Amino acid sequence: MASGEGPMLLALRSVGKVFSNGVTALSDVDLTIREGDFLSLLGPSGCGKSTALRLIAGLSTPTSGVLDWRGSIDRSNIGFVFQEPTLLPWADVFDNVWLPLRLKGVSRAKAAPAVTEMLERVHLTGFENAVPRELSGGMKMRVSIARAMVTKPRILLMDEPFAALDEITRFKLNNDLLELWQDERFTVVFVTHSVFESVFLSNRVVVMAARPGRVHAELAIDAPYPRDEAFRTSPDYAALCRQASDVLVGAINSTAGPHHDGH
C-alpha cells in the first residue's frame, strides 16, 4: 500500500496564486495526485494549503500554471468538506445530505436510498430528522462528510475538517474516515496542521512551507492499511511521526530565513 500505485488523477504544474492585495499564496507548486491516494497537505498557517485545495475544487483559479486532470472532470466528481460542518441550520440531517442531489434535480424519493446508505456509512442512522442544533460537533462533521460523499465523487477534498473537535472524537472520525476510504477507494486530499493526523491517515504527506506558500518536501508513509488504534500507539507510527515532524520543522525554518521580515 505504498505511494505511487494508482494512475495519475491530477497534476498541478508550476501553479501559483497571487491575491489582489499582493500576497503570494502559492508559488510554483508541482504536485501529482494519483487515483486512490490519501494525500495530506501539512504545513504551518499561511503556507497556502487551503488555497491549493480551493484551486483543486475550482472555487478559485490559479494566477500561473495549470491543473491537469486526467480525463474529464466536472464539479460533481468533487466532494468538499469544510473546516466547519457548514450545514443548513434549518434543514434536518436527511435534507442536508440530500442537498447536492437535490441541486442536481434528484427528487427526495429517488435520492432516499443513496442518502440512507451514506448516513449508515457515517453511523448516523436514526438521526435523519434531527436538525444540526441538536447534534454534537462530531455528528455534525459526519453529516458534512455524508453530504460530500453522497454524489460518489472521485476526489474528496477536506480542509482541516477535524481541527475543531476534541481528541477522542477526532480519533473516532479518523478511524471511520479511513474505513470509508478503504471500502470505496476514492481519492482524498486532506489539509491539516497536525503531524499526527496526517501520518495516521495518509499514504503520502506533502509538507508545505510559508511565505510564499510552496511544497517543501514529500514523505511516503509506508505503513500498511488497515490502520487501527494499535497502529496509533505502535513504534512504527512514532518513528514516522518523528520523521514528518523533522521535515515540518525544516519547512518552518526555511520560512524563518532572510525573507522572514519581508512584509
Place this chain on the structure above:
Amino acid sequence: MTAIEETVLKLDPEEARRVRQERLERIGRWVLPLAIMILAIWLWDRVCVWNEIPKYILPRPGVVLQTLYDDAGLLFSSLLVTLRITFLSLLLAVIGGVGLAVLFAQSKWVEMSFFPFAIVLQVTPIVAIFPLINIYVDNQTVKLLLCAWIVAFFPILSNTTLGLNSVDRNLRDLFKLNGATRWQQLRYLRLPAAMPYFLGGLKIAGGLSLIGAVVAEFVAGAQGQSSGLASRIIEAGYRLNAPRLFAALILISLTGILIFLVLSLVSHLILRRWHESALKQER
C-alpha cells in the same frame, strides 16, 4: 416533574437559592407588570376623585370601561375599518419589501442604485407626504393603504436585504461547487437564511402599519373622509367626549399589542427548531 422536585430537595444551599430565584423571576415577570398596571389605574381613579376632575377632561377608568361597553357597536365597526387598512398594508408591505429585497439581492448594482430611494421614502414624514397623495389619488382606501404601506415596508425591505446578504461564505461555496443555479441558491439558501431577519422586520412592520393606518386616517379624517378609529378620536375630541376618546385609544393600544404578540408567536413557531433567538425563548 416529580423527579425534578425530588432532586430540588437534595440541592446544596447555593443551587437551592438559584432555583428559588428562578422561580421568583418566573412569577415576577407576569405579576409585577400586572400589579403596577392595576396600581396605576387605581391612582388614575383616585386623582380624578381627589381633585374632582370633570369627566370631559379626565374620565374615571370605570367611566371609560362603561363607554367602551355602551359604544361598542360604533367603536368596533370603526376598529374593523382600521384593521382592514392595517392588514392590507402589512400584506402589501411584505410583498413589496420581500419583492424589492429579492430584486436587490440579484445584483449589488441594483441595490446601490435603488436603496437610497427607499430611504428617502422612509425618512420623509408621512404626514407631510399625505397632501400630495390626496391630490393624486382619488380612491379613499387606496389613499390610506399607500400611506400605511410607505410607513411599514421599509423595515421588511431593509431586514430582508440584510438577511439575503448574510449567508455563510462556505455555504455559498458549497452551492457553487454543486452547480446550483441562481434560483436554487435563492430558494434553498438565501431565502431560508433571511427568514429570521425577515421575521424581525415583520414584527416592527406590524406595529408600524397600525400607526401608518391611524396617522393616515387622522389626516384624512380631518377632512371628514374616514370612518376608522382615528376619526372617532377626532370626533370625540371636538365634542369633548373624553370617555369615548379614551376608549378608542385603549382599543388602538390593545390592537397594537395583539398584533405584536401574534407576530412574535408566528416568528417563534417558524424558528423554534433551528434559530438561536428561539432557543433562548424556550428557557
